[in-house]
Amino acid sequence: MFFHIVLERNMQLHPRHFGRNLRDNIVAKLMKDVEGTCSGRHGFVVAITGIENIGKGLIRDGTGFVSFPVKYQCVVFRPFKGEILEAVVTMVNKMGFFAEAGPVQIFVSNHLIPDDMEFQSGDMPNYTTSDGSVKIQKDSEVRLKIIGTRVDATEIFCIGTIKDDFLGVINDPAAA
Amino acid sequence: MSVEPFNKLVKLAARAFYDDITTKGDNQPKTGRSDNRGIAVVVLDALTRRQWVREEDLAKDLKLHSKQLRRTLRFFEEEKLVTRDHRRETAKGAKIYSAAVAATVDGHPLKEGEEKVKMHTHSYCCLDYAQIYDVIRYRLHRMKKKLKDELDNKNTVQEYICPNCGKRYTALDALRLISMEDEFFHCESCNGELVAESDKLAAQEGGDGDDNARRRRREKLKDMLQNLEVQLKPLMDQLTRVKDLPVPEFGTLHAWEARASAAVRAANGDAGAIDPSKSSQGLGYGGTSLPFVGDTKVEVDFSGTEGKGENIKSETESSSLKVLPPWMIKEGMKLTKEQRGEVKQELRMDGSSAAVEFSDDKKATIENDDKKNIQDEYIKAYYAALLKKQQELDEAAKKEHELSNTHSLNGVSDTTSNRQVGIKSKRDEDEGDDDVEWEEAPVAGNSNENYKVNDLNVQADASGDDEDDIDWEEG
Structure with a gap:
């Protein structure tokens, strides 16, 4: 699920950036530092949408670095248990398949794949129905439901299922 | 406040869930003689016939060793079936309790005359019916949910086990377990090939994860679920029966004692029942005198009531004459x-x-x-x-x-x-x-x-x- 929230961060800036572009430099550094990171609490920071305010800088003793408290608006993405996501399959093996929904990695074990889909090993390992009409392989797009999340301080990993109504392949690149 | 349906519930639950509970420590050898399975049921049954009971007394009644009983009770306390209360008290304090017992279980003569001033820690226990009701419901719910989830493989996190070192992983660890060489998961510590623990409930038969095994497993789960429904039906029926009844509430040990002794006084009727010795006991015990000083009873007779009206009238007349x-x-x-x-x-x-x-x-x-x-x-x-x-x-x-x-x-x-x-x-x-x-x-x-x-x-x-x-x- 996506959220638009305000976060705060102390930015350390090297003195060489001081000048009339100070503000731009701060924002640029913030984006570089923050976008794409993941915190267990808020999820993945997708994009910074704006700066609320930049506080007074504080010169660090000894280094000359200045730290600015920056409040910024950003879009975060945090997966929740029970959430339905669309994801791209990245790897298929005997144990199931892995998929990515943006920054999130999702594993779907073979128990959570419909019973009528069989694993086919080979050059392109895939799960296929007996009549061959549906095939899950690398780069397939699937809709899945998250049934479990593992949230670490800097990492979120999910397991999902496609064994439910309206879940499964939504766009097969092979067919396209 | 009828306790009977709740007692039945407790008895059913005892037989359903605590039938083969043994409270033996694991280190002790299990000989035939020390096998104490079934004790739990006996203890629970005994508790349904009592309210607050001193554990020593209960042990005596059940002819159990008090240590054994305490172990069982501790187990039930953890299971949230029983509330316990411990307090240090003199023989006198114990007497207050026995007085309360005499009130509820009539025919218990009050033991007088033991005047040890020594403090002992006494433990009391009592069934907590409200909680028991919830605990049983929750337990049933969990059992059914687990089986059902297992049955249609919903919301279950697949577990993997390393056949070499026995280490277990869940699907959440999957990312760390994939190896570059083949398509299997590998153990982090011994690099052994992990096996999906195809299910925890049904016995593992033959090849893991192949279709046949899966189907067999499903049948087994279905059977289990069906058995659960059939065998626990009496318990579930009792739960629904009890649902709308007011739960018998004994309160804390102290409140219960106070109530019981008040009840005995009420039963005796005359004000003389509030004998000073008792009230002084109350004062002596931990300074919590209030319940034992005797309840203030206010009876208001409305002279307007039909039956008594006449008598009262004549009395007032005579008094006016007086x-x-x-x-x-x-x-x-x-x-x-x-x-x-x-x-x-x-x-x-x-x-x-x-x-x-x-x-x-x-x-x-x-x-x-x-x-x-x-x-x-x-x-x-x-x-x-x-x-x-x-x-x-x-x-x-x-x-x-x-x-x-x-x-x-x-x-x-x-x-x-x-x-x-x-x-x-x-x-x-x-x-x-x-x-x-x-x-x-x-x-x-x-x-x-x-x-x-x-x-x-x-x-x-x-x-x-x-x-x-x-x-x-x-x-």
């Missing part, structure tokens, strides 16, 4: 006249006037003691004469009575005379005096005189009439 002592009643007071006519009032009047007389009599007796002997002889002679005289007076009085209209006065004198009838026996000695007075001043109409006459007349049948007549004369 406010007016005989000496206050004067001729002019017509108000009280009708009331005096009532029997009850008369009795009341008797009582009050009797008191007056008593004091008179006492004085009289002092004087009379010396005279007594002489009087005794004199009295006999006197009575013979008196009888005659009274009869004469009678006739005269009757005539007078018709003439005299002062009814109110008559009433007063009437009542006094009646009362005297009750008092006579003691007054025998006084008679002499009175008689003398009587003779001297018959007009004075002293009530004492009258009653003495009555006494003497006990043998003489006509006495009643005589009195009345005399009273009339006084009036």
